[in-house]
Amino acid sequence: MSLEAAIERLHAASRVAVLTGAGISAESGIPTFRDAQTGLWAQYNPEDLASPAAYATDAKLVWDWYAWRYELCANASPNAAHEKLAALERRTPEFLLVTQNVDGLHARAGSERMVELHGDIMQARCESCQTRFMLEAGFEIPPHCPICGTRARPNVVWFGEALPRRELERAQQAFQTCEVALVIGTSGVVEPAASLGRIAKNRGAFLIELNPLETPLSGFADASIRAGAVAGLGLLGL
Numbered sequence: 001m002s003l004e005a006a007i008e009r010l011h012a013a014s015r016v017a018v019l020t021g022a023g024i025s026a027e028s029g030i031p032t033f034r035d036a037q038t039g040l041w042a043q044y045n046p047e048d049l050a051s052p053a054a055y056a057t058d059a060k061l062v063w064d065w066y067a068w069r070y071e072l073c074a075n076a077s078p079n080a081a082h083e084k085l086a087a088l089e090r091r092t093p094e095f096l097l098v099t100q101n102v103d104g105l106h107a108r109a110g111s112e113r114m115v116e117l118h119g120d121i122m123q124a125r126c127e128s129c130q131t132r133f134m135l136e137a138g139f140e141i142p143p144h145c146p147i148c149g150t151r152a153r154p155n156v157v158w159f160g161e162a163l164p165r166r167e168l169e170r171a172q173q174a175f176q177t178c179e180v181a182l183v184i185g186t187s188g189v190v191e192p193a194a195s196l197g198r199i200a201k202n203r204g205a206f207l208i209e210l211n212p213l214e215t216p217l218s219g220f221a222d223a224s225i226r227a228g229a230v231a232g233l234g235l236l237g238l
Contacts, residue, residue, distance in 0.1 A: 002223075003223065003225065003235060003236075005222075005223065006206070006208050006222070006223035006225070006236060007236055007237050009179070009180055009206040009208075009222075010180050010182070010206075010208065010236055010237075010238075011237065013092070013178075013179040013180040013206075014092065014093045014094060014179065015092075015093070015094040015095075015177060015178045015179045015180075016088065016092045016094070016095050016096075016178055016179065016180050016181075016182065017095075017096050017098065017171075017174040017175045017178035017180075017181050017182070017196070017200060017205075018085060018088075018095075018096070018097045018098065018181075018182045018183075018184065019098045019099070019100070019171075019175075019181070019182070019183045019184065019186060019193060019196050019197065020085070020097065020098070020099045020100065020101060020106070020184045020185055020186065020229075021099075021100045021101065021184070021185045021186025021187060021190075021193075022100070022101060022185060022186070022187075023184065023185020023186065023211060023212070023228065023229055024079075024081050024082065024101070024184050024185040024229040025076070025079075025101050025103050025105055025185075026185070026228075027079045027081060027228055027229055027230055028076045028077060028078065028079045028082075028103075028105060029076050030072060030073060030076050030103055030105075031072075044065070047159050049061070049062055049065045050062075050156070050158045050159055051158050051159045051160055052158055052160060052161065053160075055153060055158070059142055059151070059153075060141060060142065062154075063141045063142045063143075063154070064141060066121065066154045066156075067139070067141055069121060070121055070122065070135060070139075071137075073102075073103040073104060073105070073121055073122065074122070074137060076103065076105065077105075077108075078105045078106070078108050078109035079105075079229075079230055080230045080233075080234075081184070081228075081229035081230045081232075081233050082105050082106055082108075082109035082111070083109045083110070084230075084233045084234075084238040085097060085106070085109070085111060085233070085238075086106070086109045086110035086111045087238070088238055089110075089111055089112065089113055090110075094177075094178075095113050096113050096114070096115065096170070096171070096174035096178075097111050097113065097114040097115070098114075098115045098117060098171040098174065098175075098193070098196065099114065099115070099116055099117065099118075100117055100118055100186060100190065100193050101116075101118070102116065102118050102119050102120055102121040102156050103121060103122075104120055104121065104122045115167045115170050115171050116167070117157070117163055117164075117167055117168065117171060117193055118156055118157045118163070119154070119155045119156035119157050120155055120156070121154060121155075121156055122134060122135055123135060123154075123155035124139075124143045124152035124153065124154060124155055125152055125153055125154070125155040126145035126147065126148060126150050126151075126152050127145075127150055127151055127152060127153055128145065128148055128150035129145060129147055129148050129150065131145050131146070131147045131148070132155050133145070133146055133152070163192065168192065171193075171196060172196065172199065175196040175197070175199045175200040175203075175205070176199055176200070176203050177203070178200055178205050179205055179206065180205060180206045180207075180208065181196070181197055181200035181201070181205045181206070181207045181208070182208045182210070183196070183197045183207070183208070183209045183210070183211075183217060183221075184209075184210045184211070184229050184232070184233075185210065185211060185228070185229050186211070186215070187215055188215035188216045188217040188218075189215075189216060194216070194217070197209070197217050197220065197221070198217070198220055201220050201221075201222075206222050206223075207220060207221045207222050207223075208221060208222065208223045208224075208225070208236070209221040209223070209224040209225065210225050210227060210228075210229060210232035210233065210236075211224070211225075211226070211227075212226055212227060212228055213226075214226075
């Protein structure tokens with residue numbers, strides 16, 4: 001399918017669902033989850049730090065790592081791709097942005113109709129009352145709940161944990177009913193998010209993929225554009 005067809009379908013659609021992965025934030029200087037292991041943290045596998053077992057064994061070590069990642073994200077800025085998607089949302093009657101990223105850049109760019117499937121690294125969640133609260137620069141390690149004083153954990157989904165049911169159902173509903181599905185900067189292998197594009201395609205949506213590399217989704221897409229997020233959205237006239 002031609003780029004022109006993708007542009008026409010995207011700009012005419014009144015129901016759009018978008019999925020973003022690490023590739024969109026790489027252009028803001030945020031390394032991918034596994035590429036971020038440098039310096040002191042190079043000796044660890046991410047899986048050894050992002051799990052309930054790791055937290056139960058050494059909560060301070062896990063929080064030290066998340067504090068380091070928090071600083072990476074806090075010091076980054078939304079790029080043009082984040083901003084283009086926020087603008088697309090404002091002019092699309094039915095729209096949902098689903099992101100696998102935890103960096104908060106979509107929200108900072110102005111996205112509102114959004115599902116953060118894997119949580120938000122800029123927040124903590126109370127281990128007792130489940131209150132979520134924003135972390136401030138230089139926060140204590142570990143942080144404690146402002147409501148009940150109990151220790152809090154990062155508000156992210158760890159290995160071995162299920163995605164939040166309400167958010168996943170909202171994402172699936174959007175991709176089941178959209179006219180155009182746009183999948184940007186994701187490897188297409190992490191389930192269940194990886195299935196969203198195929199769900200949309202199977203329900204008759206026009207599927208557009210933006211990724212510099214071929215992915216398992218590429219063969220299903222109506223248009224698979226080999227470009228980064230900023231360049232690819234520009235090619236689509238956004």
